[in-house]
Structures are given as structure tokens and as C-alpha cells.
Amino acid sequence: MFKLEEILRPNIRNAKPYSSARDEYKGKEGIFLDANENPFGSVGGHKYNRYPDPLQWKLKDKIAPLKKVKAEQVFLGNGSDEPIDLLIRALCNPGKDAIMITPPTYGMYEVSAAINDVRIVDVPLTTDYVLDVQAMLPKLTAEVKIVFLCSPNNPTGNLLPEDQIITILQHAKGLVVVDEAYIDFAPESSLLRILKNYPNLVILQTFSKAWGLAALRLGMAFASEEIVAVLNKIKPPYNINAVTQQLAYEAIGQIMKKEQMVAGILMERAYLEEELAKLPVILKVYPSDANFILVKTKNGTGMYSYLIEQKIITRDRSKVMLCDNSVRITVGTHEENEALINALKKYN
Numbered sequence: 035m036f037k038l039e040e041i042l043r044p045n046i047r048n049a050k051p052y053s054s055a056r057d058e059y060k061g062k063e064g065i066f067l068d069a070n071e072n073p074f075g076s077v078g079g080h081k082y083n084r085y086p087d088p089l090q091w092k093l094k095d096k097i098a099p100l101k102k103v104k105a106e107q108v109f110l111g112n113g114s115d116e117p118i119d120l121l122i123r124a125l126c127n128p129g130k131d132a133i134m135i136t137p138p139t140y141g142m143y144e145v146s147a148a149i150n151d152v153r154i155v156d157v158p159l160t161t162d163y164v165l166d167v168q169a170m171l172p173k174l175t176a177e178v179k180i181v182f183l184c185s186p187n188n189p190t191g192n193l194l195p196e197d198q199i200i201t202i203l204q205h206a207k208g209l210v211v212v213d214e215a216y217i218d219f220a221p222e223s224s225l226l227r228i229l230k231n232y233p234n235l236v237i238l239q240t241f242s243k244a245w246g247l248a249a250l251r252l253g254m255a256f257a258s259e260e261i262v263a264v265l266n267k268i269k270p271p272y273n274i275n276a277v278t279q280q281l282a283y284e285a286i287g288q289i290m291k292k293e294q295m296v297a298g299i300l301m302e303r304a305y306l307e308e309e310l311a312k313l314p315v316i317l318k319v320y321p322s323d324a325n326f327i328l329v330k331t332k333n334g335t336g337m338y339s340y341l342i343e344q345k346i347i348t349r350d351r352s353k354v355m356l357c358d359n360s361v362r363i364t365v366g367t368h369e370e371n372e373a374l375i376n377a378l379k380k381y382n
């Protein structure tokens with residue numbers, strides 16, 4: 035039986051959260067002399083003199099029905115990088131506990147663990163970029179407090195098989211975090227629909243990719259109310275600013291625009307996959323469920339540097355485990371993708 039209480043760090047279990055002025059008085063009417071704000075207004079053209087809602091309820095009430103969860107199951111962070119860090123801090127005792135990662139994968143899990151003096155247990159993906167479940171299972175000890183799985187995976191682009199993720203959920207002693215930053219490009223595969231079955235599952239999503247709001251820094255974590263309550267307890271009080279809350283709220287009101295952009299990106303991805311596969315310099319185009327494509331070339335760093343000379347910036351992943359001579363290409367607009375293909379036609 036999974037018990038969150040038992041895997042939390044003792045200091046986090048016992049911590050008392052900071053109680054802000056907005057936590058203590060929730061009314062909207064009155065003369066507000068409680069938060070040491072400026073009563074006259076703001077410098078600049080806009081009015082931002084009041085602190086924002088620390089728990090962002092108006093925005094969460096908009097997100098919850100979209101994701102078919104309760105508003106209390108939504109945590110909002112300053113990018114999804116914030117819940118990654120908060121989860122590690124909540125569960126992993128520095129110098130003792132560990133997280134499990136499955137390289138090649140998103141780099142922040144390792145960075146956050148290192149900052150928090152938390153050990154990494156890494157079990158590489160197979161050469162087909164799926165989980166090596168047999169190698170993972172014996173390493174799922176009590177000290178491995180969190181397993182981070184990225185699906186669709188960055189930088190390989192593929193979804194991880196759902197049955198494999200479920201096996202890990204069933205055997206992990208702590209939390210399993212499934213990072214779905216790119217799931218809007220493969221929405222039917224989201225594990226949100228099984229969230230209620232697994233009290234140890236946390237799903238991360240973001241406004242940075244399909245919604246086109248990377249600059250606002252807004253990430254989401256979906257989990258049990260109990261896990262979300264812990265994240266709320268340890269987050270900085272006003273972690274999501276008022277502009278971000280308002281603009282994300284407005285964006286959700288225009289969800290069709292997101293769907294149109296996703297459809298455009300998927301069309302362009304198909305175009306790029308087809309054109310890249312024709313080029314002699316490209317040895318392999320990995321299938322993608324995301325808004326980027328990983329390709330294997332004869333010389334990854336050479337191709338990356340050549341493209342830089344053409345003012346086309348991609349990501350050289352040659353030094354990443356299992357990605358030698360590979361370059362990650364984000365899907366651009368049609369003109370941008372054509373420019374890339376034309377440049378590569380001249381390179382060999």
C-alpha cells in the first residue's frame with residue numbers, strides 16, 4: 035500500500051507553510067492594509083500593485099475540466115521545471131536518497147538532483163529507446179524515491195510504451211513522474227486517464243510547447259490531492275505571477291488556436307520526416323510523437339556546425355548517451371523547414 039506520509043522527508047512532513055496575507059484573508063472587498071503593497075498603483079501602464087492569488091484558483095478552475103481532474107489535483111509551477119525540483123526536495127533526503135532516470139532523457143532531472151545532493155540511479159533506455167524494465171525493476175529500492183519517465187521522450191521524440199510505465203508504477207516504492215511536456219502532439223496517449231488508479235503517479239505538462247507560451251513560464255503537475263497539497267506547502271508563496279495567470283486563462287478560452295497550431299506542427303513534422311529521409315547525409319530519422327525530430331547523421335557535430343554557419347540553429351545531441359552523431363531538430367514553420375532542407379541538400 036502506497037503511503038505518501040512514509041516517503042516524505044521528515045522535515046517536509048513537519049514543515050509549517052508560510053502564511054501570506056492573501057492566505058489569511060481571502061475576501062475581495064475592503065481596504066487592504068495587510069500586504070505592504072503600494073496603495074497608489076504601479077509604475078508603468080498597468081496595474082500590478084496587488085499580490086496575485088497564491089493558489090491560482092481561477093486558472094485551476096479553468097484547467098481542471100479540460101484535464102478531467104479536480105482543481106485540487108492541479109499544481110501550477112514556474113515552468114514544469116519547478117515541480118521537478120519541488121518533488122525532489124519533498125521526498126529525497128540529501129546525501130541518502132536517489133532518483134531513477136532513463137537516459138537519454140530531459141536533462142533537468144539530473145541537474146535538480148545534483149543541486150539537491152540527491153543520487154542518480156540511471157538505467158539507460160534500450161537501443162530502440164524504450165524502457166529496459168528488467169534492468170529497472172531490481173534497482174527500484176526504497177531509497178529511489180522518484181522515477182522520472184519522459185513520454186514523449188526528449189531528445190528521442192518517442193512515447194514510452196504504456197504497459198512498461200504501468201509495470202514501473204506497480205513496482206516503484208516511491209513516486210513515478212511521467213513528464214508529458216510534449217503530449218499535446220500525441221494527446222490520446224496521455225496517462226491522465228489512469229491517474230485515479232495510481233496514487234504514486236504524477237503527470238507533468240506545460241504551456242511552453244503546444245500552447246506557445248514558453249516565455250510565461252507555466253507548468254502543470256497533476257496528482258492526488260495529497261501530493262498536490264505537499265507541493266503547495268513548500269512552493270514559494272507567489273510562484274505564478276498575475277500576468278501569467280491572466281494570459282494562460284485567456285489562452286484556454288482560445289483552445290482552438292492551440293489545436294490549429296498543433297495540427298500545423300504535425301503537418302510540418304510529416305513534411306520534414308519525408309524530406310530528411312531523402313537526404314544522403316541523414317542515416318536515420320527517428321519516429322517522433324513530439325514537435326521535434328532526432329536524426330542520425332554521418333557526423334552530428336559537423337552537420338550542426340554547418341547549419342550554424344547557415345544561421346540555422348539545431349541541437350547537437352552527439353555527446354548524449356545512445357545518441358552519437360545525432361541532431362535534434364525542432365519543427366519550424368514551412369519556410370523555416372524548407373530553408374533547413376535546402377541547406378542540407380548542399381551539405382554532404
Ligand SMILES: Cc1ncc(COP(=O)(O)O)c(C=O)c1O
Nearest residue numbers: 113114115140188215240242253
Ligand atoms: C521533457 C521536458 N520537460 C520539461 C521541460 C520544461 O518545460 P517548462 O518550460 O515547462 O519548464 C522541457 C523543456 O524543454 C522538456 O523538454
